[in-house]
Every structure is written in C-alpha cells, then in structure tokens.
Amino acid sequence: MKIALVQFVSWDKLNYYGVADFDLSNNDKVIVKTDSGTELGKVVGFLEVEKDSDDRKINIELSEMLKNDSLRSVMRIADKEDLEDLPSQDDKQNALDYSKEVKQKYNLPMKFVDVHYSFDGSKLTFAFIADGRVDFRSLVKDMTRHFSKTIRLQQIGIRDEAKITGDIGPCGKNLCCRTHLKKLVSITSDMAEIQQCSHRGSDRISGVCGRLMCCLSYEQECYEKCAKKLPAIGRKVSVDGRRGTVIGHHILKESVDVEFPAAKGEQRSRVEVDLNRNKKKK
Numbered sequence: 401m402k403i404a405l406v407q408f409v410s411w412d413k414l415n416y417y418g419v420a421d422f423d424l425s426n427n428d429k430v431i432v433k434t435d436s437g438t439e440l441g442k443v444v445g446f447l448e449v450e451k452d453s454d455d456r457k458i459n460i461e462l463s464e465m466l467k468n469d470s471l472r473s474v475m476r477i478a479d480k481e482d483l484e485d486l487p488s489q490d491d492k493q494n495a496l497d498y499s500k501e502v503k504q505k506y507n508l509p510m511k512f513v514d515v516h517y518s519f520d521g522s523k524l525t526f527a528f529i530a531d532g533r534v535d536f537r538s539l540v541k542d543m544t545r546h547f548s549k550t551i552r553l554q555q556i557g558i559r560d561e562a563k564i565t566g567d568i569g570p571c572g573k574n575l576c577c578r579t580h581l582k583k584l585v586s587i588t589s590d591m592a593e594i595q596q597c598s599h600r601g602s603d604r605i606s607g608v609c610g611r612l613m614c615c616l617s618y619e620q621e622c623y624e625k626c627a628k629k630l631p632a633i634g635r636k637v638s639v640d641g642r643r644g645t646v647i648g649h650h651i652l653k654e655s656v657d658v659e660f661p662a663a664k665g666e667q668r669s670r671v672e673v674d675l676n677r678n679k680k681k682k
Contacts, residue, residue: 401449403462404474406432406441407582409516411527411560414583415441416462418473429478431519436550440478440486440519444582487517495547499526502542510534513556514564523550529561559584562609569607576614587612594623596651626651630675639673 402419417432424430428443449466465471492515499512510530517524524547528534536553543551563577563584577584592598592605592612607613627649631637635646639658647670648657655674662668 401466403447403449403471404430404443405445405447405582406430406474407444408439408441409514409525409527410563411514411556412516412525412554414444416447416465416471418471419446420473422474422477424474424477429483431475431478431482433472433475437518437522438475438520440482482519486519491517495524496526498546499539499543502539502546505542506536506539508534508536508539510536513561521549523552525552525554527554527556527560527564529556529558557584559607559609559611559614562607567608569613570604571615575608581614584614585617587614587616591616591620594627594651595619596649623651626654629654630656637673639671644671 404417404419404424405414406417407414415432415434417430422430424443424446426443426445430441430443432439432441447462449462462471495515496512499515503510503512509532510528512526512528514527515524516527524543526543534555540551540553559577562575563581566578567575569575589598589612595616597605597616602612605613605616630649630651631646633646633649637644637646637656637658639660642660644658644660646656647659650656650672653674654676655672657670658673659668659670
C-alpha cells in the first residue's frame with residue numbers, strides 16, 4: 401500500500417493519506433478530507449507499507465488507521481482554480497495584525513507568527529510561541545466573533561518559528577528547516593560531544609533559533625560507526641612495548657591519545673597513536 405505524507409502547513413504535523421489511482425510526486429498539491437473539513441496540502445514524502453505490517457518504523461497513529469480501516473485517501477490533485485482561491489498574503493497579514501491587537505488587549509505573553517486558512521474557509525489556525533501555558537479563552541472568543549469562523553490556536557516551538565520566517569545559517573546558506581528538512585528531529589548535546597565540537601561553546605554550535613544546529617544530526621551515524629572502531633576511554637593498551645591508558649579520541653583521524661605512567665625521573669608522557677599505521681606499513 402502506498403501512503404502519501406501530506407502537510408498542510410510547515411509547522412504542523414504530517415498527515416497520512418492513501419494513494420488510489422493518482423500518479424503523485426513530492427511537492428504536488430492535493431485536496432484531502434480531514435475531521436474538520438476539506439484541506440489543501442503538499443505531498444512531502446511516501447511510505448510503502450502492508451496493511452497488517454508490524455514494521456516498527458510505522459508510528460502508532462498510522463498503525464491504528466490501518467488496523468481500523470480509517471485511513472482516508474487523497475481526493476484529487478489540486479488544479480489551477482484551487483490554487484487561485486487560496487487566501488492572499490495580505491489576507492494572512494491582516495488576520496495576524498488583528499490577532500496581535502487582541503493579544504495586546506488581554507496582555508497575553510505570547511507571540512503570533514503565522515496563520516493558516518483551511519481550504520474550505522471554515523477554520524483559521526494561528527501559530528504562536530510562548531514560554532509556558534497561556535489562558536487564551538477570551539482572546540479566542542473575540543477572534544471567533546471577528547472572523548465568524550472556527551478559531552484554533554496552536555503553540556509551536558522556537559525552531560518552528562525559524563522554519564516559518566527563514567534566515568541565513570552560519571554556513572552562509574538558507575536554513576535547512578526552510579529548504580529541505582520536513583521533520584525536525586531531536587538534537588542532543590551527545591551529538592556535539594561525539595563529533596568533538598562541544599568545546600567550541602554553545603554559540604558556535606547553535607542555530608539562529610538558539611537551539612543546537614539541526615546539521616549535527618547529518619553525520620551522527622558516521623561518527624558513531626567510526627567511534628566503535630576505537631578503544632574505549634580508560635582502556636589499557638600496549639604501544640611499542642609500553643603499557644598506557646587511552647585518554648582521548650580523534651574519531652575522523654581514527655587515532656587515540658594514550659598516556660603512559662611516569663617512569664623513574666620522568667614525567668607522564670602522552671602520544672597520539674594512529675590506529676591505521678600498521679595497515680599503512682602493509
């Protein structure tokens with residue numbers, strides 16, 4: 401079974417839809433049904449799964465859809481008229497301007513960053529960022545009266561804001577999340593540690609969003625694979641007949657720092673050992 405990954409807006413989740421008789425490609429615009437109405441979305445990827453598959457790569461949401469036969473199919477490919485009916489950038493800006501006015505009226509600690517109109521025009525979803533929970537019930541009532549539509553507010557993260565607004569990264573190129581990253585994965589300090597760049601300081605390994613750079617995940621698998629070839633820190637090894645302890649790794653160079661205990665009248669010594677030196681001799 402071929403399943404299309406459809407996204408209605410960049411900061412929202414991926415949605416799963418069956419592909420019937422359509423010849424779809426990435427970035428195609430499609431019309432689909434949702435629980436709250438009709439939506440226009442963009443195809444951002446595909447999955448090939450069996451209905452009774454127990455593949456662990458399938459998440460719980462999709463597994464339940466397949467199990468309960470509740471997976472909807474793409475209705476049709478969007479045509480020129482569909483795209484012409486979409487709200488203009490001015491419409492979106494006016495909606496955002498009003499939301500900001502109402503937010504100031506109630507003095508709420510939140511920042512509106514984007515708005516999404518449902519394709520059938522029945523609902524507006526506003527994306528906002530905030531440090532914690534916000535009681536926006538009065539705000540929603542005002543906005544519902546003003547727009548005469550269903551209003552939904554969705555709190556997003558600081559990385560999602562960067563994905564919406566865009567910027568230039570430290571590499572000099574457009575942000576990855578703005579160009580090709582469809583899903584923001586968790587970036588941990590362990591990634592910076594194994595890639596031996598944590599010593600540079602958080603400013604140099606953080607993106608414009610203030611979080612650790614997404615590109616730290618790109619080579620993570622390679623670093624982990626290379627690290628497995630190196631003896632563990634603290635392991636006792638022999639180098640040219642001398643017994644020492646591994647105290648550091650140079651993963652890409654495939655070498656380690658080995659420290660030898662002090663001999664009589666001497667201080668402790670340290671050398672870098674190339675693990676490939678024997679291979680080179682051969």
